[in-house]
Amino acid sequence: MSDAERLFESLARAIIDADETAAVQLSETILAKGFDSAKAIERGISVGMEKVGDFFEKSEYFIPDLLDCAAVAERATAILRKGLAKEPVSRGKIVMGTIFGDTHDIGKNIVALFMEAAGYKVLDLGKDVSARRFIDAAVQWKADVLAISTLMTTTRGNIQNVIEQLRLDGKRESFLILIGGRAVTREFAQTIGADGYAENAAETIRLLDKF
Amino acid sequence: MATSREIVADAFAHKKSERIPAGVCLGGSWPFFIEGVTLEELLEQPPTVAAAFYRVMERVDADFVTVGAGATALLIEALGGEIKFISNGAPEISSLLIASETDIDALNISKALKSERMAWLREVARETVRLNQGRRSIFVSGRAPFTLAGQLLGLETLSKSLYKNKALVEKLLAFTTDLSVAYYEFMLEVDGIDGIFIADPSASGDVVSSRHFEAAVIPHITEVLRRLAPHGKLSLLHICGDITDRLHLLEQTGIQMVSVDSKVNLAEAKRILNGKVGLSGNANPVFVIEELTAAEVYAEARKCIDAAAFNGGFMLLPGCDLSAKASEENVRAFVRAAHEWRC
Known part of the structure; x- marks a missing residue:
């Protein structure tokens, strides 16, 4: 696994754990190292939120957890957006x-x-x-x-x-x-x-x- | 033959009686839809409101009758909040009263309870009791501290604050516990009220985890019931969503009966509560009571009874508030299923 992939995976974990400090640090590191921000959003934040949704379906997470994780995801996304050359192509x-x-x-x-x-x-x-x-x-x-x-x-x-x-x-x-x-x-x-x-x-x- | 009121009292005491009691209204809007009137039209007319509501309860032959259901937003208005009357349900809170801890200090419960709206609500209760003449069991409906906190702060902010601003949550829940107790004491000044009905929809098993339920819901319901205990009234708690994983926590609150959502398996709930807390529920108000035929509603109600009525301690209720479109024929069939069941 590359350094970038490791960071994306850690970012996903930080989203799942609603660990704002870690998510911010990881996002800034991704930016500083010049890794692909779009991929970080897709493989870190989106993957993390997908897992959060799975936990909700299994009644392991509840509304306060979803909101907590989503707030961390929003914060990390805002940082990573600075590294985007242009707005990513929307999926819809x-x-x-x-x-x-x-x-x-x-x-x-x-x-x-x-x-x-x-x-x-x-x-x-x-x-x-x-x-x-x-x-x-x-x-x-x-x-x-x-x-x-x-x-x-x-x-x-x-x-x-x-x-x-x-x-x-x-x-x-x-x-x-x-x-x-x-x-x-x-x-x-x-x-x-x-x-x-x-x-x-x-x-x-x-x-x-x-x- | 025992009266409706006695049948309800027997169910709360886990005594076997000649039949199962039934109620239909967890909220208060459905009778007004059936009567073709709105709460807003009837404000300032306590006898008319009580008569409209009670007339429907008589027609469907409900044993359990609530007062104040569907009007809980009036308490928030009395505190200084803004509410909006809507045509398709209970009044809604249109602006939030609290944004920070300091806002809580500005709220005055005593002043709120002296407002015209609250006097109106108590007058409706008094008139309902007068119309009832001791026949049916009358419960004052109100909100639990957690749901009141959501009404004051907004459920989304309250949910976020459970992790991010615990000091605000603690202070707010202490306030709403006082508010809940003061509201019930105010309404219990009316002679002839049999019990308190505490609704806690925001503490839904679909909203908060068992851990938050134990920390932020249970202690405050316990406190409300402890402080109201000297009144010696019956107590019923309704919580929305699937609360199977936390039913075992309810005994410690002192609640006498819990009303569960249609998501809860009644037989499993009965097993968990183990006769320590009574059980009521839980036909789905939309997919059963609104959408099926009267005969099918009757059959579904019998399923609820068969699952949970053995050994007493059971009351037939919808799993949540009735839909505006539920027909009176279906609601009558629902109640009849309980009345025709023999222990």
């Missing part, structure tokens, strides 16, 4: 938000952090987002994916409004629709004509990678 552009009528956004925020760590560009519209806002943002930003979440059973029907409005606008085929959140299921996604459903952040990334 995602417009996301919590659906109209719902203000629960902690899950959506975590998924956004994972998407960014995995190399996707994310435009987070926040919470209580109307169908029109989703669609306008996706069109203007030339998004590939619309990712919509809801925790509340009372608002999940509003996700269908986005899909119907896209059809009315003749733009349904322009975007993949991914849904998630406690109030929705795989079956619900199929019923309303969404393209995919993910139960958590790790599954979201796996699904996006397949799209």
Whole structure:
């Protein structure tokens, strides 16, 4: 294993352990030694966050752990970005938000952090987002994916409004629709004509990678 | 024949009685949907609110009735927070009251409890008790310290602070423990309340680890119950998510019964609680009570009863708050399953 690979692996470990001091030191070392920052992000930060997602799926990590690890990943990414000759090619552009009528956004925020760590560009519209806002943002930003979440059973029907409005606008085929959140299921996604459903952040990334 | 109230009391005392008690509302919005009214419309009219709520409880024949459910944001408003009334659920908190430790010092519980909103809430409780005339079991609904902390600070910041700002978390939880106790004592001034219902959705098994649950949730629920013990009321705790791995911690809190989410296997929960703490639950409010037929809801409710009602100490409840779209017919079928089951 090369010195660079060893550093990337240690960086992944620092992300998994939410060890901010180590992550900062490793990122600065990678920069100082002139190693490839893009590879460090991909093989250190993305790999680390992927493992964090696995731990969440196995109930070894919980929401505070995800947030803690994601904060370290953000810090390390900010350092490594200084070493990028140009912005890395995005793996895809995602417009996301919590659906109209719902203000629960902690899950959506975590998924956004994972998407960014995995190399996707994310435009987070926040919470209580109307169908029109989703669609306008996706069109203007030339998004590939619309990712919509809801925790509340009372608002999940509003996700269908986005899909119907896209059809009315003749733009349904322009975007993949991914849904998630406690109030929705795989079956619900199929019923309303969404393209995919993910139960958590790790599954979201796996699904996006397949799209 | 025993009254609903007696049946509930028997379940909390782990006594076998002629049937299983049932409740339907962990939150408070569903009866208003069914009645076609909103909480906002009814503010300033305690008798109308109580009547609308209680009328639905009578129609579905619930043994267990909560007051104050769906209105917990009013306590945050009374502390100085901003809330927003929404058409599809309970009022929501629209701005956070706390950003740092010093903000906690500015909050005044005594003043909050003297607010018009809190007087209104207590008047609703009083009117509910009057309408009830001792027939059903009335519980005051409120929030546990951890969930109150999330309402004041934001759940995301609270989650981060569990690692990064333990001093803030400790100070905030000490405050919300005082707030929770003061709220229940304020509401228990109404004669005829049978118990306290403590909801702790943010302490969900899907949100915090067993380790954080033990450190940041259990001690504060224990303290609330210790300080309320002189009132001699029944106590029920609801926590969302899969809490199977931490059910064994609940006995030490002094809680009499725990209401579990539909993610929890009731038979396994019954085994873990081992008769030390009562159990209630746990049909899924959406995928069962909303989406199935009344006959299927009845069958699913019977599965819950079959899994956990043996040896007493069980109450049939939904696994979480009812969906606005749950039909009254389905909810009636749910309750009927408990009432037709014979011990």
